[in-house]
Amino acid sequence: MSDIDVLISEVGPRDGLQSIKSIMPTDAKKAWIKAEADAGVREIEVGSFVPPKLLPQLADTAEIVAYARTLPGLAVAALVPNFKGAENAVKAGAHKITLPLSVSETHSQANLKKTHAQVLDEVRKIVELLDSLPADQRPDFEGGLSTAFGCTLEGKVPEAKVVELARELIALGCDEVGLSDTTGYANPTQLRRLIKLIWAEVGQDKLTGVHLHNTRGLGLANAHAALEEGITTLDSSLGGIGGCPFAPGASGNIVTEDLAFMLDAMGLQTGIDLAKLLAVRQIVRDALPDEELYGFTPDAGLPKDYSPGGWGIAA
Amino acid sequence: MSDIDVLISEVGPRDGLQSIKSIMPTDAKKAWIKAEADAGVREIEVGSFVPPKLLPQLADTAEIVAYARTLPGLAVAALVPNFKGAENAVKAGAHKITLPLSVSETHSQANLKKTHAQVLDEVRKIVELLDSLPADQRPDFEGGLSTAFGCTLEGKVPEAKVVELARELIALGCDEVGLSDTTGYANPTQLRRLIKLIWAEVGQDKLTGVHLHNTRGLGLANAHAALEEGITTLDSSLGGIGGCPFAPGASGNIVTEDLAFMLDAMGLQTGIDLAKLLAVRQIVRDALPDEELYGFTPDAGLPKDYSPGGWGIAA
Numbered sequence: 086m087s088d089i090d091v092l093i094s095e096v097g098p099r100d101g102l103q104s105i106k107s108i109m110p111t112d113a114k115k116a117w118i119k120a121e122a123d124a125g126v127r128e129i130e131v132g133s134f135v136p137p138k139l140l141p142q143l144a145d146t147a148e149i150v151a152y153a154r155t156l157p158g159l160a161v162a163a164l165v166p167n168f169k170g171a172e173n174a175v176k177a178g179a180h181k182i183t184l185p186l187s188v189s190e191t192h193s194q195a196n197l198k199k200t201h202a203q204v205l206d207e208v209r210k211i212v213e214l215l216d217s218l219p220a221d222q223r224p225d226f227e228g229g230l231s232t233a234f235g236c237t238l239e240g241k242v243p244e245a246k247v248v249e250l251a252r253e254l255i256a257l258g259c260d261e262v263g264l265s266d267t268t269g270y271a272n273p274t275q276l277r278r279l280i281k282l283i284w285a286e287v288g289q290d291k292l293t294g295v296h297l298h299n300t301r302g303l304g305l306a307n308a309h310a311a312l313e314e315g316i317t318t319l320d321s322s323l324g325g326i327g328g329c330p331f332a333p334g335a336s337g338n339i340v341t342e343d344l345a346f347m348l349d350a351m352g353l354q355t356g357i358d359l360a361k362l363l364a365v366r367q368i369v370r371d372a373l374p375d376e377e378l379y380g381f382t383p384d385a386g387l388p389k390d391y392s393p394g395g396w397g398i399a400a
Numbered sequence: 401m402s403d404i405d406v407l408i409s410e411v412g413p414r415d416g417l418q419s420i421k422s423i424m425p426t427d428a429k430k431a432w433i434k435a436e437a438d439a440g441v442r443e444i445e446v447g448s449f450v451p452p453k454l455l456p457q458l459a460d461t462a463e464i465v466a467y468a469r470t471l472p473g474l475a476v477a478a479l480v481p482n483f484k485g486a487e488n489a490v491k492a493g494a495h496k497i498t499l500p501l502s503v504s505e506t507h508s509q510a511n512l513k514k515t516h517a518q519v520l521d522e523v524r525k526i527v528e529l530l531d532s533l534p535a536d537q538r539p540d541f542e543g544g545l546s547t548a549f550g551c552t553l554e555g556k557v558p559e560a561k562v563v564e565l566a567r568e569l570i571a572l573g574c575d576e577v578g579l580s581d582t583t584g585y586a587n588p589t590q591l592r593r594l595i596k597l598i599w600a601e602v603g604q605d606k607l608t609g610v611h612l613h614n615t616r617g618l619g620l621a622n623a624h625a626a627l628e629e630g631i632t633t634l635d636s637s638l639g640g641i642g643g644c645p646f647a648p649g650a651s652g653n654i655v656t657e658d659l660a661f662m663l664d665a666m667g668l669q670t671g672i673d674l675a676k677l678l679a680v681r682q683i684v685r686d687a688l689p690d691e692e693l694y695g696f697t698p699d700a701g702l703p704k705d706y707s708p709g710g711w712g713i714a715a
Contacts, residue, residue: 234712240705241712270703272665273624275712302658302696303665305621309588313628337696343617350587350618381617381652388585390555397549397556397590 090353092128092318093345094294095121097369098149099130099164100320100338101327102142105376111145113372115152120368121323122153124361126341128160129153130183130320134170150177166197171211175224183263184208185229186254188247189236192267196231205253212258228254229263229296233279235270244279248286255287262292266307269300269337273310280314294318297339299325299379304339305347312353319344324369325379340380342366346387352395359393405668407443407633408660409609410436412684413464414445414479415635415653416642417457420691426460428687430467435683436638437468439676441656443475444468445498445635449485465492481512486526490539498578499523500544501569503562504551507582511546520568527573543569544578544611548594550585559594563601570602577607581622584615584652588625595629609633612654614640614694619654620662627668634659639684640694655695657681661702667710674708 098118102109109117118129131153132146146163153161162181165171174182186204187193193204208228215223232239233247251262264279276295283292295316297307308319322338345357366383388396413433417424424432433444446468447461461478468476477496480486489497501519502508508519523543530538547554548562566577579594591610598607610631612622623634637653660672681698703711 235703237704240703244712268703269700270711272662272711274666274710279712300696300700301661302655303620303662305618306624306662309621309624340617346616347587347618347621351589381615385584385615388550388555388583389552395589396585396587397559397594 088354089127089356090317091312091348091355092294093126093341093348093355093357094128094130094162094318094320095126095323095341096130096296096320096338097322097324097326097341099133099143101322101324103133103140104327105142105373107373107376108142109372111148113368114145114149117323117365117368117372118149118153119156120365121362122156122159124365125355125357126362127158127356128162128181128318130162130164133164133166134173134177135164135166147173147177150174150179154178154180165211167199167207168210168214171207171214175214175218175222179224181225181227182211183227183229184211185231185265186250187231187236187267188242188250189232189239191238192232192236195238201250205257208254208257208259216258225260226258227261227263227294228259229265230254231265231267233264234266234275235268237268244282247279248282251283251292252286255291260291261294262287263294263296264292265296266298267296269298269303271297271307272303273306276307276310277314280311280316289315292316294320296320299337299339304337305343308339308344308347324366326369326373326376337379340382342380343382346382349393350396354394359387403669404442404671405632406627406663406670407609408441408656408663408670408672409443409445409477409633409635410441410638410656411445411611411635411653412637412639412641412656414448414458416637416639418448418455419642420457420688422688422691423457424687426463428683429460429464432638432680432683432687433464433468433474434471435680436677437471437474439680440670440672441677442473442671443477443496443633445477445479448479448481449488449492450479450481462488462492465489465494469493469495480526482514482522483525483529486529490529490533490537494539496540496542497526498542498544499526500546500580501565502546502551502582503557503565504547504554506553507547507551510553516565520572523569523572523574531573540575541573542576542578542609543574544580545569546580546582548579549581549590550583552583559597562594563597566598566607567601570606576609577602578609578611579607580611581613582611584613584618586612586622587618588621591622591625592629595626595631604630607631609635611635614652614654619652620658623654623659623662639681641684641688641691652694655697657695658697661697664708665711669709674702
């Protein structure tokens with residue numbers, strides 16, 4: 086990403102679609118992903134390798150990964166809940182896989198039906214699998230620290246526990262960890278503090294991205310705080326759809342449109358064409374007519390005489 | 401405000417009510433203001449001294465100011481569009497008056513029907529009036545720099561113009577200037593830059609507050625940026641109602657509930673009891689059944705096992 090300042094990682098096709106009841110047709114998913122890639126989005130989490138009976142919305146993930154790989158310049162990411170999922174992700178050709186490890190063990194049991202020890206065992210087996218692959222077929226492997234800012238089931242989550250699990254994930258061979266505000270509990274001070282603590286433990290290059298929600302309206306404030314701290318990858322969802330079906334009341338990813346506008350207005354390069362990005366919304370709306378889309382910039386429009394690459398920077 | 405870190409200045413009874421069609425009954429306004437003061441809000445802009453035929457929603461401002469003055473510990477603020485308004489505000493006993501000066505002269509003409517020179521002339525006369533008063537009857541006088549981040553009519557606004565008008569307002573005798581993102585165009589980088597430029601011109605003690613909108617979803621990100629820069633007063637509106645009737649598409653103040661949650665979660669003292677603040681919403685909802693209320697925290701609720709005064713700060 087040498088030519089951009091911040092990587093916006095679109096998670097709508099995974100985090101968005103998994104948490105709504107409507108099932109988006111495969112062709113619509115392809116059209117959505119293609120349109121976002123055409124708008125300049127460099128990374129998209131396109132699905133999750135979970136059993137179709139658990140998440141029928143994502144049953145076509147292997148086909149979607151294969152399709153997304155044909156789009157030039159796009160990094161194709163997928164969620165994997167366990168070793169089996171990782172095997173399927175590798176077969177499908179994902180460039181990046183993320184395994185979520187809930188810092189709240191209660192949430193881990195609810196989400197993956199596994200204790201920490203059991204999840205870490207899956208991580209170990211996944212690393213063995215990846216290490217057996219030729220280098221050009223090896224996906225990046227991220228350990229996602231879910232519920233890192235608190236849990237709807239357990240309440241507060243000890244920061245020491247987050248740091249300890251980050252250390253274990255890296256020690257086991259994850260390329261990177263991610264910080265996930267699954268429940269929308271994070272605030273800027275907590276976020277900056279936790280980033281620093283994890284960096285101190287595993288190194289700055291092992292945590293470059295955060296996954297934030299907008300559950301309490303703090304999504305972009307947290308994104309801004311993460312940027313100030315030095316984070317360079319921000320997850321978001323087109324139309325703000327999505328959340329975690331096992332964390333009640335925790336729906337609502339950051340809205341890609343609002344995030345992209347904020348970054349562009351700040352003069353940060355994302356590679357995204359705002360006008361093209363805003364037009365993608367119609368594809369999602371047409372394919373999911375019963376779902377509410379969020380976001381303010383799409384309704385308000387860009388400022389009068391807005392030109393890409395900054396607003397009000399040069400006087 | 402020695403015992404708090406950040407002053408939340410509630411502007412809903414003025415900025416909120418002026419931009420909606422419903423007229424809130426005087427008794428409901430009093431109940432709203434009392435409930436917010438009881439929840440710990442220290443400053444409320446309770447109305448505007450404009451001709452009732454222009455804004456019938458605010459025709460009872462003098463009565464509201466007089467009532468609000470009876471609430472212990474509350475700073476009672478009012479908007480004044482001109483000298484006549486300031487006279488009435490002084491008569492009513494406002495603790496603070498703000499005169500908006502649109503940096504965009506086109507917007508100034510649309511909003512106040514006055515050029516910059518004409519508005520500055522009103523400022524001069526108001527200062528003369530205030531200087532003639534006994535010290536204990538003299539309200540604080542803020543010059544509000546409206547459309548400071550861009551204008552829906554003019555587009556970009558030169559930063560040099562904002563700084564020049566700030567200098568003139570202070571030179572004429574305003575106690576302070578305020579920065580207003582009337583149109584919801586501001587971004588964190590622009591905001592921090594403009595704060596620094598104005599401080600360099602008039603001194604840090606002459607700009608302590610910003611008035612931000614959430615028109616493009618960046619409200620709390622901008623609030624966070626302002627805090628980082630050293631701003632200590634943030635305007636917001638309960639339920640996010642309000643905006644500027646003369647700046648199309650520019651509605652949407654920052655939501656007081658979300659702002660108060662963010663600050664409290666960050667461990668910053670605002671003096672506000674979150675549970676009591678959230679309960680105020682019902683008063684506004686009952687009094688304005690046809691108006692949409694905004695905000696995420698009221699729907700999502702506070703985090704599980706939340707305790708006031710910080711979240712996730714101490715591990």
